Amino acid sequence: MKTLRLTLESFRFAWQALKSNLLRTILSLLGVTVGIFAIIAVFAVVDSLEANVRQSMSFVGDKVIYVAKWPWAFGGDYPWWKYFNRPVPSVREFRELQKNLGPNNNGIAIFASTSGNTFKAGSNSLSDCNFQGVTFDFRKVSDVPIAEGRYFTPQEIESARNVAVVGADIAQNLFPNGTALGREFKSRGQKFIVIGVMQKEGKKLLDTPSNDTNCLIPFTSFTKMFALNTGGMTGVTPTIAVKGRDEDAGLLNLEYELQGVLRNIRGLKPREEDNFALNRPEMLANAITKLFSVIGVAGAVIGSFAMLVGGFGIANIMFVSVKERTNIIGIQKSLGAKNYFILFQFLFEAIFLCLIGGAAGIFLVFLITIIPQDSMPLFLSGGNIALGLTVSVVIGMLAGIIPAVLAANMDPVIAIRSK
Template identity: 50%
Template sequence: MKFLRQVFESLVFAYQALRSNIMRTTLSLLGVSVGIFAIVAVFTAVDSLNGKIRSEIDSFAGSGVLYVGKWPWLMQNNYPWWKYLNRPEMKYSEFKYLKENLTSAQAVAIIDGGRTASVNRGSSSMDINITGASYDYNQVTSCPINEGRYFLPIESDNGLNVAIIGSKVAENLSNGESMIGQVIKLNGIKFSVIGVIEKKGNDMLGFGGTPDEKVIIPYITYATIFQKDRPQPDISVKAFEDDVNQQNLEGDISGMMRSLRSIKPKQEDSFSINRMDGLNQFFDGIFSVLNVAGALIAGFSLLVGGFGIANIMFVSVKERTNIIGIQKSLGAKNYFIMFQFLFEAVFLSLIGGLVGIGLVVLITLIPQEALPLSLSFKNILSGLMISSFIGILSGIIPAWVAAKMDPVIAIRSK
């Protein structure tokens, strides 16, 4: 109890010392405020960018989805593109077989896109990105419908001339009226609009162009009209949620595809099964580097703030040498003296940290459409822990010097 009481008294002494020197306290915590602001702002920006990119990847690729195609996505050293060039393209019959026989899949879709077409209605026209997709497309990737509806199975299976258009396409062609049921022309061929996709804005990564300028039609219709002699489809397969890392699904797909293409046991696959893990790992590396680089840059500001606090603490020890001598002559223990100055340094650093975090909070309140910033509890806690550590580091030597003073010499000082 005596120890705890003395620790509390040390806290009170530290608080009173800070109150008695408001101007010095304010100036000394500015360096820490700038440093904590910089480091927390960097972490917040990187985390927000990371979240934005992950969200776009999930929106584009879907969560737990495997892509069966001709080309592997990961470009490694000595990438044998000539070998992949000779592989056969994915076939609609292969998609149908997988869809009918893959019991480990939640949904299977065939998708082809990336081609530009001209869309017009009356005198209004624009260039768009056109995608051909089978019925399960909205189950393997995000396709939120704002107005109208999605494809019916009969429309997809029979290749009817129906289209789901992006919000920007609807704005340019509508003339202020609903586009549902209206007839548009894609490269001069008539299509009936059945749905309008929710407005999303530009993708940061630009996967397949913005969905606002996209038109989606049934895959069979797309293959008949737009694919011609350049088919480049992928078969997208969504796993069940309990299939961790999609290992079971990948094994089933590989076995069925090898059987379909009569690949012998010792022969290489003539197809690739791609997943977003490689892209996620790529971004993990980038964000790790950004975090380290940002922390180092912000750390210099924090270092300056730490030196500022240490300098102030040495001045404070010098000013209160006589008081230290009196306290020690009355029986004050070394840890009691040490805690006074250590708590004062930590208080200074923590207040500076709170000010820096408060500045980051103000920035996150500014509306930003391109990259909304969100300050996480983890980053707040990191900022407070770093500022506390800087306070301890800055105050430990001055506190040790104060605690080791000879009481007789300290009392005689002026």
């Protein structure tokens, strides 16, 4: 109980010392404020940048394996012409995979898209839009956020009905007055009825496909309008995507099963190489993680120099504070104050300075995050706030420990005579 009371007394003495020299306190914590601001601002920008890049790449889905002709990453000495001679995924292979894949998949879809299309509704039109033909399970392998209306039914997909789920920009431009649901638009000589409108995505950091100008239609309707690539130089190349299960760690079971079924479908002999690529979004995710880890470390090193300067400033002020209060230290020790009581006074004072400075730096970062940003909204995570406060406490302890030890070990007689 006595130790707790003395500790609280140390807090009170430290707080009074800070209040009695308010101008010096403010000037001292400026260095820490700048240092914490530099470090946390760098981490906030890196985290926000990474989150926005990942959001821009969200169209590739999560836990999905893509069957394609070309790999997303080339490796080794594999000749390019072998990739070039590979067959493209086909509707027949999609049907065979639907029938033969086991329980390791959570949905399989085939889709294809074209750009540069013009949509018209009455006197309104919008150019440079995307047509994307999809099968029913497409919403399982890729995010299709419906804001109004609904998704396709299996009957609409199989019977090739001219129905569409459109992006927010398409709905807003073609049907500026009222809802787009149930309304009709034309493109490439075909009429389509809107059954759903997707949520608005807004501007992305990367120039990746956006749902705002995307129009989903049944894959069977798409094939009536556009010729599919069957292995030649013309036509739209489809992609097959297979969604994995959460319990399949690393999608290894799905990949092995998919590889075996595809080899059987294409009639490959045991010693023949695969003539298809199984691509995963994790390739992109891992590359993004490595890139931003390097950027974060570089930013932290740069910000730490500012923090180091702030720490030296606090240490300098603490030495001055010990010098000014030498006589008071002698009086306290002569009245029975323990060494740890004196030590805590100055250590807490240094920690208080750094905590106040750190909190001010974090608050400045927060003010930046509330400024509206279109392409890259910034955010301040709880982890970065905790990191900033922890670094402040550590810097306060390092900057104040030597002055505090010197004060605690003073001879009370010499300290009293110092005045």
